[in-house]
Amino acid sequence: MPTARDRARAELTAEIADLARAQLATVGAPGLSLRAVARELGMASSAVYRYFPSRxxxxxxxxxxxxxxxxxxxxxxxxxxxxxxxxxxxxxxxxxxxxxxxxxxxxxxxxxxxxxxxxxxxxxxxxxxxxxxxxxxxxxxxxxxxxxxxxxxxxxxxxxxxxxxxxxxxxxxxxxxxxxxxxxxxxxxxxxxxxxxxxxxxxxxxxxxxxxxxxxxxxxxxxxxxxx
Amino acid sequence: MPTARDRARAELTAEIADLARAQLATVGAPGLSLRAVARELGMASSAVYRYFPSRxxxxxxxxxxxxxxxxxxxxxxxxxxxxxxxxxxxxxxxxxxxxxxxxxxxxxxxxxxxxxxxxxxxxxxxxxxxxxxxxxxxxxxxxxxxxxxxxxxxxxxxxxxxxxxxxxxxxxxxxxxxxxxxxxxxxxxxxxxxxxxxxxxxxxxxxxxxxxxxxxxxxxxxxxxxxx
DNA sequence: GCATCACCGAGAGCACTGCTCTCGCCGACG
DNA sequence: CGTCGGCGAGAGCAGTGCTCTCGGTGATGC
The missing domain is CATH 1.10.357.10 (Tetracycline Repressor, domain 2)
Structure with missing residues (x-):
């Protein structure tokens, strides 16, 4: 069964993807910045790499x-x-x-x-x-x-x-x-x-x-x- | 009539474009780097901006x-x-x-x-x-x-x-x-x-x-x- | 219940980018 | 011959992707 950690992880993963999609809609793919979504999420850029190993x-x-x-x-x-x-x-x-x-x-x-x-x-x-x-x-x-x-x-x-x-x-x-x-x-x-x-x-x-x-x-x- | 400077400028402009095209063929448009073509040309990156005001x-x-x-x-x-x-x-x-x-x-x-x-x-x-x-x-x-x-x-x-x-x-x-x-x-x-x-x-x-x-x-x- | 272990966030840091500004040099033109 | 404009170099700024190391903490095994 999914632990609380698992649920939090899945939620954050989705949140990152959603924010990235929003950014994609405004600046396009080449302008998509991992650091920017991290900023907007209020977390360090390095933390995002726990969820997506690369851009x-x-x-x-x-x-x-x-x-x-x-x-x-x-x-x-x-x-x-x-x-x-x-x-x-x-x-x-x-x-x-x-x-x-x-x-x-x-x-x-x-x-x-x-x-x-x-x-x-x-x-x-x-x-x-x-x-x-x-x-x-x-x-x-x-x-x-x-x-x-x-x-x-x-x-x-x-x-x-x-x-x-x-x-x-x-x-x-x-x-x-x-x-x-x-x-x-x-x-x-x-x-x-x-x-x-x-x-x-x-x-x-x-x-x-x-x-x-x-x-x-x-x-x-x-x-x-x-x-x- | 075109002075020696003009000819040199036209030549260098073409050379930059050619090198950029070569780089484009290998790394694609998003990977095209102005600094890289400057390096390959043996000149400072800032000098390239005399010929192309921007990427x-x-x-x-x-x-x-x-x-x-x-x-x-x-x-x-x-x-x-x-x-x-x-x-x-x-x-x-x-x-x-x-x-x-x-x-x-x-x-x-x-x-x-x-x-x-x-x-x-x-x-x-x-x-x-x-x-x-x-x-x-x-x-x-x-x-x-x-x-x-x-x-x-x-x-x-x-x-x-x-x-x-x-x-x-x-x-x-x-x-x-x-x-x-x-x-x-x-x-x-x-x-x-x-x-x-x-x-x-x-x-x-x-x-x-x-x-x-x-x-x-x-x-x-x-x-x-x-x-x- | 406690120890352990894996995960997680933060921060610093590396190598790179586009671009700007300032500094000297030197060729072209008056 | 002097002056002025272009030109190359270097330093620097703000930003990027990505890595590594460091504490803290939740989940797990004994």
Missing amino acids: DELLTRLIIDAYDAIGAAAESADDPTAPPAARWLAVCRAVRRWAQDHPHEYALLYGSPVPGYSAPRDTVPSAVRVGAVLGRVLGDAARAGLLPETAHRTTGLVEPAAVDLLGGDDPALDDAVRGRALLAWSSLFGVVSFELFGQFTGAVTDADRFFDDAMTDLAGLVGLHPAG | DELLTRLIIDAYDAIGAAAESADDPTAPPAARWLAVCRAVRRWAQDHPHEYALLYGSPVPGYSAPRDTVPSAVRVGAVLGRVLGDAARAGLLPETAHRTTGLVEPAAVDLLGGDDPALDDAVRGRALLAWSSLFGVVSFELFGQFTGAVTDADRFFDDAMTDLAGLVGLHPAG
């Missing part, structure tokens, strides 16, 4: 939390009873909205990787959640017979381990449409990143409309059409 | 140079005599190749923006070059009559100032295809970023084939088909 470990924690947050946003935006094309657009919108609400955390996930820092294994399950939602939409559509049947199946492009994440198995799904799903998935984040990082400034008049149009085009690319 | 100014210089480098790579990969779909794929491949050869510089351009640092106006002309090449391919195809005519023209989505960069004016070009061109443009970088930043690990068996397939799909989205 990178703290960042890893924040990364996992952020992946889970955007994943949860995508999941809760998905209404499995809605038509597939509408589900697709709703999930994309939720991702964009979360990114706009948490730009620094988004940059931490989908911006430049921290040099000399390779994402630990622990991040993978959380990182995959958004893609899994999109894959589920695709798979449900296939199983409902709403996807065009493929003439000749292409295989060998997608890793077998990734197949179940991309809609699972179905006659309407081959590696060609799975590949297009991967393209659509990365395109979603390409568009969101470009918008968030200012690459679109001065290019488009109505960002909302552009985004909806783009996501609808991507849905069509994988065989999801508003009508069917 | 951010140095970074800006590197950003502009990198935009120009990837822009030049895209331009020299474009053979205006080739069929549009082939031109499109060639340009995309060149962008990907440059990114793979200069991952840290790529991350500097298309990764997380440096917080508290907004890209100065000077970067815009260089930043726009890759997009301009793709826009030119699209415009040439339109003027050659290789694009499907649009039934009813949609307008008001793309900023007028950006129209000439997206192929110029032509009956075959309206804001719907221009919007899809913007989508394809950002998708190119979405795919390259995901591949470079490790988001695709364990998803695809043949990255080259996947990329070619994806870029061909994007070309088709804007109306560029291998046959035509």
Whole structure:
């Protein structure tokens, strides 16, 4: 059973992470200072190292939390009873909205990787959640017979381990449409990143409309059409 | 006329930038240290400030140079005599190749923006070059009559100032295809970023084939088909 | 119940960073 | 030939991540 010390430790760990997240939201990842969160917590900087052995470990924690947050946003935006094309657009919108609400955390996930820092294994399950939602939409559509049947199946492009994440198995799904799903998935984040990082400034008049149009085009690319 | 002092100054400025670029390639942007380049140059750190008033100014210089480098790579990969779909794929491949050869510089351009640092106006002309090449391919195809005519023209989505960069004016070009061109443009970088930043690990068996397939799909989205 | 042991917070300290200021030197220009 | 502006060097400030050592204290074994 957890002793009082254990509970205190868990509490303080969470408190540090929360304060770090707050600081992240204001100064961004490069400006995140372990000493600053220690100061704000009223403790010596060295004491923080009892809870996070290094700044990178703290960042890893924040990364996992952020992946889970955007994943949860995508999941809760998905209404499995809605038509597939509408589900697709709703999930994309939720991702964009979360990114706009948490730009620094988004940059931490989908911006430049921290040099000399390779994402630990622990991040993978959380990182995959958004893609899994999109894959589920695709798979449900296939199983409902709403996807065009493929003439000749292409295989060998997608890793077998990734197949179940991309809609699972179905006659309407081959590696060609799975590949297009991967393209659509990365395109979603390409568009969101470009918008968030200012690459679109001065290019488009109505960002909302552009985004909806783009996501609808991507849905069509994988065989999801508003009508069917 | 330029005095000896002026020439020396220009030379030293370039030397600092070159050394900084070399350091960028090994330790990445966050690890770029002004003191380190000064050390490697055998001069006091304070002397470097005669040439770049701040670390951010140095970074800006590197950003502009990198935009120009990837822009030049895209331009020299474009053979205006080739069929549009082939031109499109060639340009995309060149962008990907440059990114793979200069991952840290790529991350500097298309990764997380440096917080508290907004890209100065000077970067815009260089930043726009890759997009301009793709826009030119699209415009040439339109003027050659290789694009499907649009039934009813949609307008008001793309900023007028950006129209000439997206192929110029032509009956075959309206804001719907221009919007899809913007989508394809950002998708190119979405795919390259995901591949470079490790988001695709364990998803695809043949990255080259996947990329070619994806870029061909994007070309088709804007109306560029291998046959035509 | 007491001794022990592990954890925990604090402080000092190291090596490093960006940046500023002041000091002499020296080349260019009037 | 004198003056003035740029230029390099050095010291210094405030801040960083991280380490180590030092007491205190809560949890555990006998």
